[in-house]
Amino acid sequence: GPSWIVKRIVVMTTAGGASFFFVTDDSAGMIIDDNTTTTATIDVADATLSAGTLVDKFFRRMILPEQAGMLAYGSRLVTWGGRSRIPFPNLDFDGGFDPADLKLPAGWSEGAGGENDGSAKETSDTYLGHALKVTGDGATAVRAHMNVGMPPSFGEAFLQVGKKYKIRFRAKRSAGVTQGNIQFRLNSTSNDFPSVAITSVSATQFGIHETELASGLTEVAASGVTQMKFRVTGTLDSGESVIIDDIQLMEVGNEFESSIVRVSDAESPEAFDNVKGFLQVSPDDGQKVVTCFKYRDLLFICKERSLYVTRDDGVNPAALWPVNFVDNIGCDSLHGAATAGEQFAIISYRAGVYAIFGLRPVKVNQEIQQSPAGFVSWDDREEPQAYKNHVMIDAEKKNVFVSVVRRGGTWPNRTFVLNYWKGWGEQERKWSHDQYLEGTALVSSTGNIGTVRTIGNNGLSMAVDEHIGNKVVITSGPLSGEVRTVISNTATLLTHGGPDLAFGFGDSFEVRGSPGISASKLIEESGKQSIFFGWDELNLYRHANGNDDGDVIEHSYRGAYAGFQGSYGDNLFGALSIHGLTSGSNLIIEALLIDETLNTLSQAG
Structure with a gap:
């Protein structure tokens, strides 16, 4: 077995049984204490075997592909947005190599003409685990020609004639490569993937490469087997090499599990059951799962335009948990939802900001949804960039931070700040915003x-x-x-x-x-802060002197100038004191100058 295997277990069924067991008693001979022994004598009665350890769940285990997001939910790990890999065996080479021929990964076979010279197991310079290294001799046109297959019944389950597929892999080359190509094929020459030039591969780190069939697949199986074929062509330079790792085959347009949320076994966050360990969340509705969050004992699942909820019932596997529709409210981004312990949850969505205090989302930003021309509003956002938006909650200071990309922008460059110190009603909550630069x-x-x-x-x-x-x-x-x-x-x-x-x-x-684009510095980097009163907006500017709102002080308030429309009375001073909390410092007004003609308020003294 592979070098990291130090012990093996032999499992078997009882006579005529379907489930697999093993026992740990030395006399049974079911524990092999090394990775080299090839024969063993096993002596165990059916009654003893059936009282042993049941291992059926291990046959359902899966290697988790890359995921868009992960979340701790009780004693389980929840993941979503995984890549949809077609499961040819040992494409990551971590299943080891053939002990009889270390040029071949386990489960792979030689290609036509014995052209698999130059391949070898690589254990040190890898992306993860083991990799395949191909070394050239400067004379042989084809190196490392090999195949990996699956039964046609499996091929028919995962592949379909007429559909397009692509291969994604990681590669790294030696510094002196001047020629050579990486090639893949499905079944026959009519399904050759475009070559990847080895000179395009990084010589310093493992880069990601993709190659896609130019047209639909012409056949699922050839000569009784579904095969993926690999080789290096173009006479790779003598002594130079390329390392291949983590090969993935996927259907074009279906690269991700858009509606699947995977849930690990209880108390085993690394163990995922490929049969019973996932939730199907409104499949085929044209929406992908964007993010998930835990609120109290509930697991909320946000798709692009809808919200669902489920709960661990403590009895059944995840596949049997009910998934219930909540509302036609989705989420912007992976980081577009946050919770304040068990108090409440916040969701950022194109239609607004929503709070959850129980089950149903409640909109909490009606007053800033739209504004007159020239004023800041929630609708002033760049929707194609909304996947970069994010939400954070400061429960101690009772602030919610929602960072968004403004219209025409490419990075989160405005943060709406909701202070709920006095409550969540439209008259109690206070909205402000921090506006800062992306940097040139x-x-x-x-x-x-x-x-x-x-x-x-x-x-x-x-x-x-x-x-x-x-x-x-x-x-x-x-x-x-x-x-x-x-x-x-x-x-x-x-x-x-x-x-x-x-x-x-x-x-x-x-x-x-600088100023940079990190939302963690938005207060210091803000050029202007605003407080909203329904449809109206009051702006605070930082100044070194006077009322020149272009002279911004980056890290402190030496003075403040406020320009506003209308008279706000007590509401103005209440908002200013609350806004002092949002800035992380005290805002002290010692004296005020009011100019009714200019309709301005400024600090004096």
Whole structure:
């Protein structure tokens, strides 16, 4: 077995039985204390065996693919947005390699013509676990030709003639590669995937690559088996290599489990049952599951335009839990919902901000949904970028923060702040907003050098360490939108503080100056803060002196200037004191100057 296997268990059924058991008694011989023994004598009575450990659930276990989100729910782990992989065996190579021929992953076979020379098991330089390494000799046109198959009945269950499929994999090459291609095929030459040039693969980290059939699949099986074929062509350079890991085959247009929420076994957050361990949430309704959240003992599931709820009944597997429709309220983004313990939950949706105090969502932002021209409103948002919006709750100061992308923007650059100190009614709650800058693009380039903590281009000429504290933003490719803080830079290379970022060579990036785009700094970076009174809005500006609202103080309030329409009386001063709480500091007004002609209020003294 693989090197990480230190002990094995033999399981079997009773005579004529269907369930599998094992016993731990040494005399039974069902525990093999190594990974090399090939024969064993087992002696156990049916009565003893059936009283042993039942292992049927282990045959239903699945390897969890990448997920969009995860959530702790009681003693279980809940996940959603997983990739829909077609389950050819051992595509990640973590099932080990054939002990009789370490050039072949377990479950794979040689391709035609014995062209599998050059392949080998890779255990150190991998994306995760084991990988396949292919080394060239500079003379042989085809290397590592091999197949992996499944019975036609399985193929017919997962593949369909006429549909298009694509392959996604991770790869890394040696530095001296000048030629060679990675090729995949399904069953026959009519289903060849376009080649991936090895020169396009990163030499420093595992990048993600995809290749897609140009037209629909022509056959599900050939010669009695459904096969995926792999090889390296184009005479790979002598001594140079490419490492392949984590191959995934999926249907084009159905790359994700849009309506499936997977739930682990109780007390076993790493164990997922592929038969009984998932919820089907209104399948085929054209909506995907966006996020989930736990509120009290309920599990709420937000799709794009609808909300559902379920509960662990403590008895049945997840597949038998009832999933009930709640409302036609969805959620913007993965981070578009938050809870304040068991007090309440908040959902950000295109139609507004909703609070849940029991089961049904209640809209709490009617007063800022729309505003007269020139005033801030909830509807001033860039919907195609709404997946970047997020919600946070400060239960101690009784503030809800909803960060959104303004119309025309690309990053969350406005945060609506709801203070519920006095209550949740329209007359008690107070809305304000923090408006801040995205930062200008100081560098725009395409990555061709880097590691998981560095990114750059060898054609740049930056001043050393000039970008410390600025943000590096991936602007294209699978990781588009990822942001990291620069901690140092050379003339050509930026180093960020993490977490690791496995960008692909050829992906675009920018360095953006401060003020940054992190919502955690929105108070300090705000140029203007506003308080809403129904349809009207009062703006607070930070100033060094006078009433010049362009002179912004970044980290403190030395003075405040308020311009407003109408007279607010006690409501104004109540809102100002509450707004002092939202800023994280005390707002003290010692003296006021009121100019009725200009209709302004300013601080004096």
